[in-house]
Amino acid sequence: MFRNLLYEGSRILRRKMSITTKRLDNGITLLMEDIKSINTASLGFFVRAGVKNELPGEEGISHFIEHLLFKGTTNRSAKEISEEIDDQGGMINAYTSVEKTAYYIQMTSNTLEIGIDILNDMFLNSTFTDENIEKERNVIIEEIRMYEDIPEEVVHEENLGFAITGAQSQKVAGTIESLKGIDREKILKYFYDMYKPENIVVAAAGNIEEEKIFKQLNEGIGQLKDRSTKRVYNGDMVINSGEKIIVQETNQVHLCINTLGTSSTDKDRVEASVISNVLGGNMSSRLFQKIREERGLAYSVYSYTSNFDEGGLFTVYAGTTHEDYKEVISLIEEELKELKENGITEKELQRAKNQFLSMVTFGLESSKGKMTRMAGSYLVYGYVRDIETVIKEIEDVNLNDIKRVAKKIFDEKYISKTILGNI
Template sequence: MGKILHLDNGTPLLYEKITHINSFSMGIYVKTGAIDEKENESGISHFIEHMLFKGTEKRSAKDISEEIDNIGGKMNAYTSKDTTTFYITGLSEHFEIAADVLSDIFLNSTFTEKNIEKEKKVVIEEIRMYEDIPEEKIHDINNEYIFNGNYGKNILGTEESINALTKEKILDYYRTRYTSDNIAIVVVGNLSEEEVLKTFNLYFKNFNTIKKDRIEKKEFKLNAVKNILKKEISQVHLCVNTLGSSYTSENRYVGSILSIILGGNMSSRLFQKIREEKGLAYSVYTFNTVFYEGGAFSVYAGTTKENYNEVIDMIYEEWKDIKENGITEKELVKAKNQVLSSLILGLETTRARMSRLASSYITYNKIIPLEEIKNKINAIDLERVKKYANKIFDEKYYSVTILGDINE
């Protein structure tokens, strides 16, 4: 199990030693994302993620990638609604080089006007790419419709918001969010605690800034709406939504159980009924969207304009059946095994372990033991699932987003 350490300046460092391997994963997790952006800076979190790879005071963009490639490492980053992450994986013997590069891009990126303008073009092409992938685009549209305020913001932003970004805006956001009390450094691998602390204390010795509140947090609200976006494509893509749970809710794992039973695998209820029995969709699955303040429980399906209404009705019918009749003991046992299997098998790499440590700390400000999670999942019974189903499968929470060549 990992442990929470602190650098000399107070920055949290999450550490786990694994002795039977010869590799590591290290990351810096920033508690910032789309929900922290002002109205006129949509996409700025993701844009800064890109900019940190574009050059520092001592390394060019090519130097950064080449130095990690030379040691056989992998470096990447990603942005979510509430977190921005930068990470490197590699062999234990190259830990010092990787730590140097990761610290350098995080602390010393130059944000030149030339690189900013060049990267705007890259990000806009990324936005256009997703515009051309309707099975991806539907999720962005759905979020914008069903969540209020910042919770529904598109992580990538829009062409207009990206073009409107200035160096001043970017640096203001970076300086007020990339601070010692708003990040966590995570290191997992066959490395000594002393070596890890010594290395990051060296690089972060002058990093001691305090996060500033930049926006007023709005109340979390799930909108019960029906929205249709007409687009000339061959399929109809849809998301059907209802109330979900928050990160801190005791029902979070019950939501995972219900998601698996309804659409988590090829033997799930909706997959069997919509695809296997009726042949109405190729892809159908369930998913939970989870924030600290609340969440949504959703079903996605890709179908046709002749059949999309029937698919929506079938989803609602299945929700009603679970609400009224519950689930079977067999379904519960199978779903628990799926959740536990994903949880345990997902920890077989250093990167997965790194992600778990970071997620636990950022969400709960502590590292939750794996046994504690397993016990919570195993404690879920039929009555609790039915009670939760009665709460969330209520028409006052229902919403649907439809993308396709339809008129209504």
């Protein structure tokens, strides 16, 4: 049954996709996929400017700028930016991660032009007034305080900082102290340095008119000039070992156990993802069944991988009780050892492959999913990887590869723990 599902998923995914790649006048890459079978479109500006690019004294500035671009231009107020999108029934949003900041719209096809005009305006004409900077500084400080009241958020953030030495482990929002040191001069310098043509990719997918989009973008963000200065960036990262205890009054004990992960382009990244899926990726995973279903020791238990250009981290999380947390740690460590020594079963491998193919399929059934895939692939590889390559990587994973990678990543010298709670 598993093999038939895998074959069927591969056959569906291999349907030919037509992606157009163009260059705007200033060199910005534009990726487009026209899908006439739907009536919506998604378009995003993706910038290679994230947490890891922030120098000392700039912690949180990428996220700060993400907020500020919505706060007004020379042509529109913050209210007008949101109202023009809402009036058309569209959606505009953004996010900041370790390696990029993205701004995107989702519109009906016949209103896409309005959304593009707003994104162009935000990138070319944002005012970054002192008044807005102070307002958003306070907003983000409250955002930080809100997350500080959520123990699960705190443990993941603190865990990343403990498990990794390097810029990749900095907090996306920064700290209250770092935000207070970011003024308009720093904001403009970072914006000019990072928001330059060579760092920007635009992706559009849906029922679109490619020539019309190209023309509108070329007349807009295609006129963005490079005003950058030289920046010295150190992307080296080290995976640490050890244990960090955070004593805090909580109803649960929250814990993360980490080991070596893989980079975004590592040849073993698919195998590591399969291992994570089998270990704690879903309700049929080993840890979910053993810790939650069989013993009732945790409501939430899962694993995930964090992949960066320079390396990665493999993490298991569980939220449990003060009385049970040591047993939960012991069970997780037992499962890591079992995977390292014996790998996984054929049934587990085929289940994971089917789930990955399903995720790819789901992502290709929406304009947003297609937009995100194109941009993400281009930012990592410098081109859009074809679906056939993605499928083959999944299909080629075998039990021997899984065992080899498990032995590598579950080496005790990489194991670290972060434990938060009233302990």
